[in-house]
Amino acid sequence: MRVLLLAHAFNSLTQRLWVALTARGHEVSLELDIADAVSLEAVQLFRPDVVVASFLKRALPEALWACVPCLVVHPGPPGDRGPSSLDWAILDGKQEWGVTVLQANAVMDGGPVWAFRSFPMRAARKSSLYRNEVTEAATGAVLEALEKLAAGARPEAQREATARPRPLMKQEHRRIDWTKDDTETVLRKVRASDSVPGVLDSLGGQEVYLYNAFLDATRRGAPGTLLGRKSGAVLRATVDGAVWLTHLKRAARTGESEAEAPFKLPAVEVLGEAGRALPELAEGWAPIGYQRAGDVGLLSFDFYNGAMSTSDCLALRDAFLEAARRPTKVLVLLGGPDFWSNGIHLNTIEVASSPADESLRNIEAMDELCRAIIECTSQLTVAALQGNAGAGGCFLALAADVVLARDGVVQNPHYKNMGNLYGSEYWTYLLPRRVGAKQAEAITQNRMPLGAQEAKRAGLVDECFPGSPGEFVSRVKARAQGLASAADFERRLSDKRARRATDEATRPLSKYREEELAKMRLNFYGFDPSYHVARFHFVHRLPHAWTPLHLARHRAQAWKKQAALTTRVT
């Protein structure tokens, strides 16, 4: 079928659908939902059999759904209606939730149902549920809906009597009363609002939005007071315990320009002097963790949004070197349950006094981490991707000897979208040695998301395992134990040492790094400001003004036709 994806942004769910639909042989194109006239033009150009609206922030125009079947992905079970479905499900403490694929009509979320899936709820951020359970359920439901549509079936009408409309969730519903709300309620309110819009609150004398809350099971204090800080996060007392808040966003002030608009940063950084004055606590929330199970070491790193600042990269490098000194045979890099890594931290770069200098520091720190992994000859290393990876994060995984990925993972192994960034992380060494020069060129230039199976076919991933992030980790542990106890373990390790020595003699790692960084310096300090402009747009979440042509294939085709006509005429 010809499927036009219509979305507010090419977000994780839309990328996953792109990958899943393409893998099933559908002809897929994307239009970002910018204006009704633009969406209608896309339909005229592409002539799709169906429009799949995967992620919208507004209703579809009648002119669109009247001329082509439009399937809307609603992140709630049949009957649920409204723009804050998941938010309410988390706040209300629902045990089970779902995703419905319905056909758009004049009633918002009230159209006939093509397919739905349900799933058990988990105590997690809204964005985590969205990236995992919702994405999994939505992919299954969309594929089922398309099969039914192709077979000439009809959707099932919704009964008005069973409709459960819920309003937009506002800050008054999310607000925390630190003198009354228990820890569980505080966690639920923050989770229901994370990553958008956050819970508006007052902290350290500032109006801020709260994100990424974790329970601290041991400490107590006067409700609402800040008890300390650790790894950039702050600890705040509730009536019956305390919670860590890792990220904050200062509330916008009236009259602020676009360039002054606040964005999410580590909590201590947002609180400034008030944050730094807090006592540094030795124990508590930590983004990096190490566990040992017999011959296998497991290093996890759960950086918010997969973004890795200079200090994150160096802390992980040190933790990796420390883990490599332990007497294990296999060292598994587990990333976090939502993201493996999305490369350097564009927000902390944006806020730095010199973003160019901070970009260079951050990429050098990332390179140090990659080098430590590449040069590790004491263990076999495994990168285990529970969650998605983007840009430098994908190449960080290739530094390991074995790459495992969860089936649902989507990678974006390219830098170009960030203002033509050249990229480092020794990608010029790591990528061609895995996939060959031709394929490396295609992957980095095409700028397309890759599903786990596609990444495996391309050579970026060695093995894929199904299931949730938790099930995936269990399989990874078993696989790592298998590697450690295999009869050929010593041979594999000595082959690895020999290969590293040969590669180093052929072309030292330092040479790859030097050449990559020379190009990156041009991105950071050269006359072309594209990277700085793209980063500004990305960090401030500015909406796209047009759909990139590599995704809007209908426009690229129309463009080519037009160009051919013009050439013929001239």
Ligand code: COA
């Ligand atoms: N630095 C800071 N924040 C980052 C980030 C990075 N490198 N990568 C992702 N994020 C944040 C986003 O701002 C967003 O924040 P919010 O939802 O809390 O507002 C969140 O992570 C999710 O990102 P989003 O872009 O919405 O996810 P996606 O699934 O739609 O797209 C990527 C995934 C990887 C394609 C996209 O996030 C991306 O292009 N990231 C930048 C990668 C990059 O260029 N890194 C630098 C070069 S190494």
